């Protein structure tokens with residue numbers, strides 16, 4: 001009964017033909033009674049004014065691959081083993097949880113149970129991080145230290161967990177979310193660097209504001225002169241902040257700040273200052289903000305997409321700087337999936353940015369990457385990384401860095417599938433948390 005996937009993708013981009021219309025109608029008929037029921041159940045006020053169920057289903061070509069992606073998550077997410085020191089599992093749970101929430105209209109009944117399991121796992125994860133962060137001996141001695149004995153790289157999963165609970169709260173259906181959000185905000189605040197950005201997490205001897213006195217050195221003349229100098233990767237560490245980590249945290253912080261009682265406002269203010277300073281002259285964002293001459297790097301595209309979305313979520317005005325970054329992204333659009341760190345995360349951020357910017361940008365995103373996303377899905381529903389390793393510094397998410405260890409390889413597949421399923425589901429415009437943040441024009445005074 002399922003169409004072959006390349007066939008679906010091909011039809012999606014040939015609107016002049018007769019059969020796609022027939023196909024769309026058939027899909028509508030298959031789904032509309034369910035959609036109508038769910039709209040009634042959810043209450044019409046829950047829907048954005050411009051979106052009707054019918055319109056959401058006009059995007060039918062992404063329905064099938066998204067459903068397959070969800071099925072793959074069903075089969076594999078809850079079997080992921082705990083991996084000491086590697087926080088990929090909670091991150092993946094949080095993204096998958098967002099997918100289950102966004103898909104509610106079509107996979108209802110099944111997703112409620114999935115959401116509850118994700119909720120329980122992530123609650124325990126946050127409790128664990130809270131416990132460990134209290135005792136400095138659990139923190140790494142320097143930024144970017146890899147040690148399964150230390151609490152490392154936790155800003156990413158904590159931030160994504162914030163997105164998950166924020167989405168639950170935005171849907172008005174979780175008492176637990178209301179309790180979890182201020183706790184998640186507190187963890188991210190604690191890990192925020194004095195510049196307003198985020199790195200992988202707090203290190204030992206780092207104050208509440210993120211200042212590590214031991215590392216404080218002479219000004220280097222850069223935008224963060226006087227603050228601690230970045231530790232180069234070759235010297236066995238990471239800089240105290242990274243644009244990619246900052247993006248993930250700032251997006252969560254900025255969106256959670258729209259929910260009453262989140263207590264995120266002061267952190268949001270400091271994050272705005274970070275982005276205003278971190279932008280390069282050509283509008284792009286480099287690996288870390290001290291790299292002032294890195295504007296040529298093609299891997300900046302995906303990061304810049306994340307930074308644009310972060311600035312939007314932080315409620316920053318769309319002044320010249322914002323516009324310059326958008327122009328850079330449009331000029332370097334094809335490079336979005338050629339990312340460093342995690343190309344699939346860049347795809348998530350690219351999708352969120354284009355979806356937020358408008359119909360033209362979102363259509364361009366779908367046309368540019370839709371076929372490749374669907375073509376990279378295997379029969380089991382696994383969605384793989386679509387990078388082509390075209391630029392210097394690209395790190396493919398689907399190539400295992402751990403050789404033949406099955407649990408790592410499986411973890412990667414669930415991770416890439418969760419992120420790309422999110423991208424496919426975003427087409428339905430079902431991320432309620434994101435709808436709470438409206439664009440701020442350059443002329444309107446921000447409150």
Ligand SMILES: [Zn+2]
Nearest residue numbers: 385387396397
């Ligand atoms: Zn790749």
